[in-house]
Amino acid sequence: MFTGCVDRRLWGKSADSLPEPYPLICHLLDTAAVAGALFDALLTADRVEWLAGQLRVDPAVCRDLVMFWAGLHDIGKITVPFQGQRRSIGGSLWDEPDYAVSAQSEGDNDFRHDQATLVVLTTFLSQLGYWRL
Numbered sequence: 373m374f375t376g377c378v379d380r381r382l383w384g385k386s387a388d389s390l391p392e393p394y395p396l397i398c399h400l401l402d403t404a405a406v407a408g409a410l411f412d413a414l415l416t417a418d419r420v421e422w423l424a425g426q427l428r429v430d431p432a433v434c435r436d437l438v439m440f441w442a443g444l445h446d447i448g449k450i451t452v453p454f455q456g457q458r459r460s461i462g463g464s465l466w467d468e469p470d471y472a473v474s475a476q477s478e479g480d481n482d483f484r485h486d487q488a489t490l491v492v493l494t495t496f497l498s499q500l501g502y503w504r505l
Contacts, residue, residue, distance in 0.1 A: 381465040384449055386458055393461045396449050404443030411435045444496075448488030 384396030412435070415423070424431040448454065459466060 379465070381461075381463055382450055382455060383458065383461045384446060386461060393458070396446065400443045400446060403445055404439040407442035408435055408439045411438055444489075444493060446485065446489060447492050447496075448485040448490070451483070451485065451488045453483035454485045454488070 378397045380395040380397065382396045383393035384399030385394035411420075420431050420434055424434040427434060427437065429437055455461075455465070
């Protein structure tokens, strides 16, 4: 059951160079922040006006929209097959009924989180009114 809290047990990055697995929420927020910094550094006011026109949004919200989209780029990592690749990372996550794992989906070698992201975003963005399926 969703409690409205972010679950830090969901990992987004893991490497020998990291002291511990990096929570997915932190990775998504980092990416959004970098997108905002790049937006500020690389886009002139004229370019922001042009981009906002292409997106049909007010220039004042254009940066936030770009950051929002960038922050969603790895949302497909919130899936059993992806999280199951490093089951030891999630700890007590796997003891909860909401995260029950089937033998068929855990660590599925054919699974790609980018494909899951596409499926999730197609539905999510449609619900936000981006397009009608």
